[in-house]
Amino acid sequence: MSPRKLEPGKLVVASHNKGKIREINELLQPYGFDVVSAGELDLPEPEETGLTFEANASLKAQAAAKASGFPSLADDSGFCVAKLDGDPGIYSARWAGPDKDFAMAMRTVEEKLQSAGATTDADRRGSFVAVLCLAWPDGHEEYFRGEVEGLVVWPPRGTQGFGYDPVFQPDGHERTFGEMTSEEKHGWGKDTPALSHRSRAFEKFAAGCLEGH
Numbered sequence: 001m002s003p004r005k006l007e008p009g010k011l012v013v014a015s016h017n018k019g020k021i022r023e024i025n026e027l028l029q030p031y032g033f034d035v036v037s038a039g040e041l042d043l044p045e046p047e048e049t050g051l052t053f054e055a056n057a058s059l060k061a062q063a064a065a066k067a068s069g070f071p072s073l074a075d076d077s078g079f080c081v082a083k084l085d086g087d088p089g090i091y092s093a094r095w096a097g098p099d100k101d102f103a104m105a106m107r108t109v110e111e112k113l114q115s116a117g118a119t120t121d122a123d124r125r126g127s128f129v130a131v132l133c134l135a136w137p138d139g140h141e142e143y144f145r146g147e148v149e150g151l152v153v154w155p156p157r158g159t160q161g162f163g164y165d166p167v168f169q170p171d172g173h174e175r176t177f178g179e180m181t182s183e184e185k186h187g188w189g190k191d192t193p194a195l196s197h198r199s200r201a202f203e204k205f206a207a208g209c210l211e212g213h
């Protein structure tokens with residue numbers, strides 16, 4: 001079945017992460033929604049008890065749609081390192097602790113790679129995953145997944161972006177996400193395909209739900 005279309009109007013971005021909200025706002029920009037974030041609406045941050053990106057994206061989107069009465073778009077995402085069996089994965093935010101200390105979280109990844117005996121680039125494969133869930137107040141929901149593969153680098157490079165961006169260099173690029181402008185990270189530009197996990201998931205969301213906007 002084809003996805004339900006999203007009508008123009010108010011759209012809640014069901015996230016409390018400033019970096020993520022900024023990127024989603026940029027991606028939504030061409031479509032003219034009246035965008036408001038969960039924080040601006042004082043919506044609570046639901047506990048992410050799910051065991052998959054899909055489950056946690058749904059928890060966040062459904063909670064926001066029910067509380068606000070408007071369609072709500074959530075993003076559950078993470079940094080997955082093959083040599084660490086996919087960790088930190090759905091626990092990516094939690095590895096940064098209550099202070100959201102991503103310098104520490106990136107160091108933890110590197111220490112675990114060292115402990116696991118990583119020596120070559122082949123041992124340092126990583127990816128970002130994003131699952132967008134769009135939920136309506138009546139409970140209907142749609143999912144869109146995006147992934148980007150690359151190398152886990154050390155030391156961190158760059159000060160742009162957020163989270164684990166400074167230690168991720170996408171395949172085919174010489175710079176980390178932390179060294180890219182937001183436009184480059186999205187993959188915007190002349191004849192360039194979507195690059196980031198979020199931008200790739202968004203492309204599917206736009207094709208499925210925003211057709212005709």
Ligand SMILES: O=c1nc[nH]c2c1ncn2[C@H]1C[C@H](O)[C@@H](COP(=O)(O)OP(=O)(O)OP(=O)(O)O)O1
Nearest residue numbers: 015016017075076077078079092093162163164165
């Ligand atoms: O493009 C990215 N560049 C760098 N790091 C990223 C990215 N995308 C996700 N990440 C990492 C950090 C983030 O904290 C965690 C997601 O955890 P996740 O629970 O989905 O988001 P969150 O708790 O930060 O905000 P919220 O749940 O309110 O949307 O993965």
Ligand SMILES: [Mg+2]
Nearest residue numbers: 016017048093
């Ligand atoms: Mg979260």
